[in-house]
Amino acid sequence: MTPVRVLTSNREPRSTTNPYITMLTAALRRTPGVEVVTFSYRSALLGRYSVVHLHWPETILGQGGRRLTGRVARWVLAALLLLRLTLTRTPVVRTVHNVELPADAGPLQRLLLRWFDRLTTHRILLNDRTESAGPATTIPHGHYRDWYTGPRSPVVPGRLQYVGLVRRYKGVEGLVEAFRSVPDDSLTLGIAGAASSARLAATITTLADGDPRVTLHLGFLSDDALVATVTAAELVVLPYRFMHNSGAVLAALSLDRPVLVPETRVNADLAAEVGPGWVHTFAGDLTSADLEGALAAVRRPRAAAPGLDARDWAGAGHAHLAVYRLALSRAGSGVRA
Template sequence: MLDGARGRTGDPRAGRGEERGRPVRVLPSFGVPRPTTNPYIVMLAAALDAQDGVDLRRFTWRTALAGRYDVVHLHWPESLFAARSGTRRTLKRWAFLAWTVRLAVLRTPVVRTVHNVEHPRDVSRLESLGLRAVDRLTTARVVLNDVDAQVRTRVPTACVLHGHYRDWYAPHPRHDARPGSIAFVGLVRRYKGVEGLLAAFTETAREGPDLTLTIAGRPSSEALADAVRGAAARDPRVRARLGFLDDAALVQAVTSAQVVVLPYRHMHNSGAVLAALSLDRPVLVPDTAVNRALADEVGPGWVLTYDDELTGGDLLKAVAATRDRAPGARPDLSRRGWQEAGRAHLAVYRAALGRGRT
């Protein structure tokens, strides 16, 4: 495989975009977008396609193992192991390891966007080996917030803020916020603290009899679905809208709320927070360094935080703080345009090519 790669590309150090005027050929870890593809990936791909200096390929295993490209850009590399059958997953594991060998031998620069602080824990030993190999091969890191940019690592780090969703959701009609309405929107998973939100909301029954809580999204388990349905049966103020949300349904759920609450147990980079802000709805989130920085960035009154465990008092304060928001008010997302993100990524690719892998 490596001999074939050399035959197609010639000198491993040649053909990496150094030729003046030729776009940098970038192989990302995502393929052609599907209807269920993360909007972040779709918008990033569009931003890169719009850059004259980028020739963005689409991932296939054939291209990865035998194609021509100058830079690899990885997002959630563990997703490359996904398969419907055990046999296919095993084949992908070995293909991934073979790919890391090619990248090492040809000294192909690897750019890694750090979406999560840690590697996933639910991977096999072979998959973990592949992910550790990627860590060693990484030439440059892209982080999505200013806080992570301050962390010192062995490779250079560039901060390219997660872009907004304003253009993405623009085609869908918005709704007027219902006074006193609280919403959780997105995949309902245990780490997102939905059960804690339901318990905290129960505490508001005396002081907030007119409040409502909507849980909108697809549960990851029947146990979570039952917990939400049970809360709705006990408290008429709780509304369950369980199931997949397309973009129009998500816009309806978010914009109908006075405040969106996202009580994740471990929150770092959150597309859901930016989705709510892009739809001009304030959010209540855990007090973390990343969320405090976001609050400073977007302006007062948009990112509200709470300490430790979420309580009914936190919900009541959030509703009171967002009740008199001026009509037409919008958070400041001017640093999060996708055109700027495209240019910043191109700069990272060119810098990675200039350094090579050490």
């Protein structure tokens, strides 16, 4: 059977690339019948491929911090790519990481992102709770047990830890405020991860000022630093205002650390999947009582490790290849999602 040549929306993985993308790219390259072409505008506009696989299509449009001329050039190139995909009827597969458009996308960016959506032939869902506007296949987000292999830290009693990119919707400001209302001086809170803006970093720094129990590292974490930071925690707290899919949750669980996350159906499913004592939830705005209650809960007996067998990477490449072939068959029949 002819191999499927797939153009992915990510560039060639580097040390700072999202581990999910790096591990998936490696899994695809190990899979007979798949040829991976990582993204560049030269390969996208002039190269040869039979399927496009999108993850976060907004990355194709560029980041908001670039000069206006650079952003406009990226938008023009994206429009040319979209025109090529439209005219050639190239099937587009989309992994649904986020269920809404980026909050900071402008009108033209939203127009281009909706164009990508209209061209999507088949969607890959990371959980069964995600709604899809068309044909879809669920391929669960893989675990990180084989990725985060650096030295682990001894657990620090009473240590609460946030880790990951700091964005407004992730509720880190509310976490700091809730923690400062906790009267127990034996507890500590760490915030580790690069902030999405200088203003947000300044806000969090101001909120934490005056409480020596709170430590901030608002910068990039290497893999080894992330392992050391997460494993030192008694509880990892991810206080997102909205959470649907989260690699940070799986990173913590892959390192055998319990998590406190928003109460959602997806997180309830995850709690049932991994076993009792690993996933704790809060409803509404995070409070000091939520933090104290979750910490008390994680001190009760639980299994030695969360159950993540269903998220092994061994079959990921073959599962994606099956989706690519489905998308090609639909495109050949003239059907769009």
